Amino acid sequence: MKVRTGSNIDYAFLQLFARSGRVEPALERPDNYHPPLFLSMIVDDRIDKYPGSSDLQSVTPNDFYQSPDSELFSQSFEAVARAESDQPLLPSYSPHRRSNESTLEQGGASLEKRFTWGLSEKESSPKHGSKLDAEAAFQDDGRLQISFGHRLSKRLPSNYAEPVNEIGLDEVGFRDAPPMNVNIMIVGSRGDVQPYLALGQRLQNYGHTVRISTHETFRKLVKDSGLRFFNIGGDPHELMSYMVRNPGLIPGFESVLKGDIGKKQVMVAEMLERCCLSCYEVDEESPNEGGFVADAIISNPPTFAHIHCAEALGIPLLLSFTMPWCATAAFPHPLVNVKQSGSHEPNAVNYYSYTLVDMLTWQGLGHAINKFRTKKLGLPYLSTASAVTMIQRSAIPWTYCISPALIPKPQDWLTHIDVVGFYFLDLANNYVPPTDLFDFLASGEPPIYVGFGSIVLNDPQEMTRAILAGISQAGVRAIVSPGWGGLDETMVKSAGPHVFALGNAPHDWLFQHVSAVCHHGGAGTTAIGLKCGKPTIIVPFFGDQVWPTSV
Structure with a gap:
């Protein structure tokens, strides 16, 4: 070679x-x-x-x-x-x-x-x-910083993202679809899964049979929502830990030496395989649910199996996400920071940042995906050029569960791309708070909420000390949620009567009773905080959590 x-x-x-x-x-x-x-x-x-x-x-x-x-x-x-x-x-x-x-x-x-x-x-x-005319480098938060010089900008096409002036043809009668088996495939944390439980319930109300295919960790959450479940493998805690250690698209050298990349590829291969099985197999733990053969797939991008399963089975696909993932000149990719040098055309850099991320992602996962396509699905091998443009060339429809009040639909997105608002799962109506939480809320001024959701912390004790010191310095009461990140619950419980260590409580109920929310910037937590009208303090850790500050 x-x-x-x-x-x-x-x-x-x-x-x-x-x-x-x-x-x-x-x-x-x-x-x-x-x-x-x-x-x-x-x-x-x-x-x-x-x-x-x-x-x-x-x-x-x-x-x-x-x-x-x-x-x-x-x-x-x-x-x-x-x-x-x-x-x-x-x-x-x-x-x-x-x-x-x-x-x-x-x-x-x-x-x-x-x-x-x-x-x-x-x-x-x-x-x-x-005098580089284009440069790119990874930042500490894992995002890719890119800059185009003026000479390269002049060589770029000028018609890359023209405004769209068209309307869809299906504005009425969109609910008149026959009953279907809809497979919703989701990879991620609870904040990634929960919005699609709300979507699944709505589809079920319209007469469809809905299966949520995600990690085993969320089986009870899905079943309690009245939906079918299928385990696609993968450990969201391990995935989040990997992302904290390697916040960007390129793993750190320490992860290479420790073999983290090989472990992740094994996990990705398992999830690809089981995403395919979720389209037609019976869930091993729920054999009494009966058979299920998917008529349509709804998926978030990180499953990676979505378009390949849809191609192999010949069924429609809808992609959906909690952050922008389609190329636009309006803002850069959530994993990219555009360096404002004044010598480039910012709209062009924004637009091409999406292709750059797709190419880097394919470099890491293309081998596993092509093996999945050729060995499991019997589909042709994909070149890099074909792979990174496949979704766009196929005009796969997108639905973004983001509020257009926060991120209006860009003018250069076609009508098959929609921004429809947040999906809220109603958990508050059936929630009964434990006595100790109820008593804490009733004993003084509304507290602030502090929690970082699914973020896995490198040094939980140091983070816990910093949080408690900030609470004391501010002179406020607080509810602290240890979450997956492993905040030291013992330290929180011993902090004093002004701090409450929270177990599991739905945010749509809890945030009605606090004065402000401090969190990592996850899409779901942000949405609930804004819905409840609470001041929000974002402490971003990596990746897309930093992105809204640049929009």
Whole structure:
């Protein structure tokens, strides 16, 4: 197989192999070395599964050749072939790019193709690495910071996100559908699952049979809502812990060494498999529910199996989420921060940030998804270009359960993309508070609520101390929810009579009795707090929780 290498990527690529004991670097660390801008080379334990993996030899890079008519003067990238081939592995978006080859012999191994690239200006006397025209870097909160320079902005098409002036044709009679079996597939925390219980109940009231396919942790919550359940595997606590340790799209080096990536890929493969089974199998724990064959799928994006199951079964698909996931010029992707340098067209950067995230996501999961498509579903293999545009090209309808008062529908979204408002599950009417909670609320001024939901904290004791110190300094009463994050419940209970350690209580009931809410910025908690008209203090930890501050 062939491997192409370029300056900084050479060093990162070889160092990662050297750390794993699989290759001895054959080049010096560049004087101007910095981590690759767009994508760090990630090597996981999948390489051990291929024959000849112990035969890796050192790589010696050659000089790059740049055709004189190319606008892109400095472009370094790394690619690993999927199979043995002497054919060039060049990005399709770089028609003028050529390079000499460095060879990595690996005894017939077959690895996934990966790219890393950077773009820079062409100068009269060009020097590699000077005055980048586009850059990207990961921040501490896990979001991707990107910036386009003025020269690259001028080369971008101007009609990428024109306003839409059209209306749908089904404004009436939309409830006249025949009874269907609707499979709602959700991956995530309780805040991701709960809105779709409300949707499922509404669909059930319209005469449909609804199955919620999600993690085993939420079986009781789903069954108590009167809906069918199917276990798709995966541990949301473990997923959240992984996200806290690796808040961005690219895992940290410590996670690579600990084997977290391999564990996550095993979990993803299990969820892909069981999402498929959820469309036609009987739930093992509920055999008396009878058979279920899905007529339609509703899914949030992180299941990843949605469009592939719908394609294999020939049934309609509706995608839905609690944050924007469709490309728009109005604001960047929730996992991207646009660096305001003043030299670029912000709308263009916003729009293309969605494709960038899709590409990075596919680099990490494309191997598992293609294996799922070809081995389980009998579907064709997808290239990166096909995979990242598949949903958009297929015009899959989207429904965002976000209030348009907070995030109005962008003008460049077509009519198959809707912003319909929050989905609220009514839990307050049937809730009876425990005596100690009722007595605490009645004993003084309304307290503030402090809780971080499903966030798994790196140092629960230190966070608990900081929370209690802030409560004392503010001189207020407080209800503190330990949640999944593991706030030290013993410390909370011993803080004094002005602090109450909360067990399980529905937010739609609790927030009616507090003076303010302090939380991590999860979509569900934010929605309930605003619905109850309470002042909200957001303490974001990673990813999309930071995004609303930039909109």
